[in-house]
Each structure stands twice: as C-alpha cells, then as structure tokens.
Amino acid sequence: MTRPKRSDELASAIADLIIERNLQPGDPLPTENVLMADFQVSRNSVRESLKALQAHGIVEIRHGYGTFVGSASSAALHPWLLFRTRASGSSVERLSELLEIREILETELTRRVAGGDSVELRQKLSGCVDRMRVEGEDAATADRQFHEHICNAAGVPLARELVGLFWDVYRAVETDVETLSPSPEETAARHQRVVDAIGSGDAEQAEQAVHAHFSEVRDRLGTGPYRSPRGP
Incomplete structure (x- = not known):
C-alpha cells in the first residue's frame, strides 16, 4: 500500500x-x-x-x-453552505442561487411524479397544505416536508437530502434580509396549485405550477426571473 x-x-x-x-x-x-x-x-x-x-x-x-x-448525511454540508451563502457577496444574490438550484431540481422531480400514480402522494401533500394554513413552527415543517414528499415519490433520495439542505440554509439566511412574509393562506395556496397540477397527470402543468411557486418566492425576495436551462 x-x-x-x-x-x-x-x-x-x-x-x-x-x-x-x-x-x-x-x-x-x-x-x-x-x-x-x-x-x-x-x-x-x-x-x-x-x-x-x-x-x-x-x-x-x-x-x-x-x-x-x-x-x-447532507447535514455535514450545512455549515459550509450556510457560511458560503452569508459570506460570499450579497445575501439576496446567494439566496437567489439557492432558489434557482432548488427550482431546477424540483421542476424535473415534479414532472416525474405527475406522470405516475399520485393518489398516496397527493394525500400526503394535501395534509402538509392543511398544516400550512395554521400559522406557527409546524407550518414551516409542513412546507419542508411537502417538498421532501415529492423527492421521495420521484425515487431520488439524494435529491431529498439536497432540497432539505437548501431549504434549511435558505430559512436561516432569510432572516438576514428584509422580505415580505406571506400569509398562511397564501403559502398554502401556492402549494395547493402544485398538488392540483400533480393530480392532473399533466407534466407540463406540473412544471408550470412549480415555476409559479418559485416565482412568487422570488418576488418576495426582489430578485430577477428564473433562467430556464432550456433557454428562453
């Protein structure tokens, strides 16, 4: 050796x-x-x-x-990503990058699950949406679990870890910048549109619902539009 x-x-x-x-x-x-x-x-x-x-x-x-x-686990990356997001330039710009990475991942994952048997998934997602309507810490937990359920249903465990990591870091850094907090009903409505799109079985509709969800988050953050990897 x-x-x-x-x-x-x-x-x-x-x-x-x-x-x-x-x-x-x-x-x-x-x-x-x-x-x-x-x-x-x-x-x-x-x-x-x-x-x-x-x-x-x-x-x-x-x-x-x-x-x-x-x-x-991806938890070992949390300190590094949190430090990089806070230390490298504008926090808003770094948060925008996290959102863009999440959007790229979750758009494709949501397209996949929209084409399969989504009854059990929609039940889980709807349960999360109901919890989002009640203001409090559990609403945030439900938000995180909503996206994890989609990753699990798509059969990509690594994506679940990465999305969870990006979600946690975003939440931590978001406190450093001034953003408009949506009402529980607004948050629930954004996620419900994703549930409805998945239930439609239409992958294109599911993709658009995910883009609309992240677009509203970016509006609160005050950043530019999503740059699709498929081009304009």
Whole structure:
C-alpha cells in the first residue's frame, strides 16, 4: 500500500478503504494501529485525517470504543453552505442561487411524479397544505416536508437530502434580509396549485405550477426571473 503524502491524501485513502471493503454505516474501521501500519504513517496523521472525515460525516469517532463508518448525511454540508451563502457577496444574490438550484431540481422531480400514480402522494401533500394554513413552527415543517414528499415519490433520495439542505440554509439566511412574509393562506395556496397540477397527470402543468411557486418566492425576495436551462 502506497504511503499517502499529506493528511488530505490520507483522508481520501481511508475513505477509499471504506468503499473498497464495502463497509456500511455503523461498521467499525480498522484500529489506529492497523491504519498506521497499512499506510505507514504516524498516529497523529491518522487522527488528523479521521477528524477531517468526521467533519464530513464519513466516520464517527466514539471515544473509548473506536471509529465507525458514519452516515455521511447532507447535514455535514450545512455549515459550509450556510457560511458560503452569508459570506460570499450579497445575501439576496446567494439566496437567489439557492432558489434557482432548488427550482431546477424540483421542476424535473415534479414532472416525474405527475406522470405516475399520485393518489398516496397527493394525500400526503394535501395534509402538509392543511398544516400550512395554521400559522406557527409546524407550518414551516409542513412546507419542508411537502417538498421532501415529492423527492421521495420521484425515487431520488439524494435529491431529498439536497432540497432539505437548501431549504434549511435558505430559512436561516432569510432572516438576514428584509422580505415580505406571506400569509398562511397564501403559502398554502401556492402549494395547493402544485398538488392540483400533480393530480392532473399533466407534466407540463406540473412544471408550470412549480415555476409559479418559485416565482412568487422570488418576488418576495426582489430578485430577477428564473433562467430556464432550456433557454428562453
């Protein structure tokens, strides 16, 4: 086994080892002594690399028990994305970027679910819309879950994690800028149009409903129109 030259290379080598051995979340990693011998590096190098991997959720260090494969959830990206959104230029511009990425993802996902058996999905979405009509923290939770249900129904778990991550960061940074808060009924109405479009079975109608939903959010933010990847 080739000796890694730097701590970041060692971290990558340990991550590769996890993949090569098909280790699953919760599985134990080789001990520090074994990693030192396999990669011909010092204990400090191993510990530094494991801490770097832990920061990304790739490993979990349990003091007194050992090191285990982590869940590597998108939550590990939250501090980075939150910092980048707040530190890189105008918060409004960065929020606009988050919205655009979400819109690109959710437009395609909603098109997919509109063409399938949507009865169970529409029941879940309608339940979320009902909760949005009651002002309070649960309304925000229902909003987040609404979009997660669509990702789940489309069969793209990674998209669900990414959309949830973008949603959480947007909510956190939105407090830094002045926006007009919609009424619970307005929020519910925007989402209900998406539910109705999905129920129609028309992918084009579903796409337009998603664009209309995000357009109203951008209006509150005061940013420009959506730039479609399909062109004008």
